[in-house]
Amino acid sequence: MGKLTRxxxxxxxxxxxxxxxxxxxxxxxxxxIVLGDNIGxxxxxxxxxxxxxxxxxxxxxxxxxxxxxxxxxxxxxxxATPDMVNVARLQVDTDKWYAAKLNPIYDxxxxxxxxxxxxxxxxxxxxxxxxxxxxSEVIDSADYEEVEQxxxxxx
Numbered sequence: 001m002g003k004l005t006r007x008x009x010x011x012x013x014x015x016x017x018x019x020x021x022x023x024x025x026x027x028x029x030x031x032x033i034v035l036g037d038n039i040g041x042x043x044x045x046x047x048x049x050x051x052x053x054x055x056x057x058x059x060x061x062x063x064x065x066x067x068x069x070x071x072x073x074x075x076x077x078x079x080a081t082p083d084m085v086n087v088a089r090l091q092v093d094t095d096k097w098y099a100a101k102l103n104p105i106y107d108x109x110x111x112x113x114x115x116x117x118x119x120x121x122x123x124x125x126x127x128x129x130x131x132x133x134x135x136s137e138v139i140d141s142a143d144y145e146e147v148e149q150x151x152x153x154x155x
Contacts, residue, residue, distance in 0.1 A: 008043035021061045025064055066103035067103075070099040
């Protein structure tokens with residue numbers, strides 16, 4: 001780890017985990033924090049790994065931040081005026097995408113389900129079912145005795 005990275009990690013430690021996570025919870029992106037505060041990604045991820053449990057707390061903060069981002073999307077959509085609809089739509093779509101990345105409950109994309117069946121598979125399953133049915137209908141000769149059938153005139 002270089003001198004610059006250590007200095008940036010020290011600056012993050014001085015700033016404090018709670019203060020940094022609070023900024024993320026308020027809806028500020030990690031990218032804007034890392035780039036805006038001149039921290040750098042390497043220093044940020046090294047800082048996350050330094051304290052035990054910090055990465056797990058960070059992931060929990062991101063998941064909680066998704067709610068603020070989704071709320072921001074709703075606020076943007078409701079505040080849109082006819083002359084800024086296209087800009088608002090782009091902002092809402094971006095916030096929806098970002099919220100979905102942070103928390104899967106906001107993923108509104110249609111899930112694709114693909115099922116592949118081969119006719120041979122269906123024939124094999126049908127044959128297995130029929131053979132099982134036929135085997136259960138076969139009567140064992142020890143289970144019955146033969147009775148001679150009388151004709152109608154003897155009765």
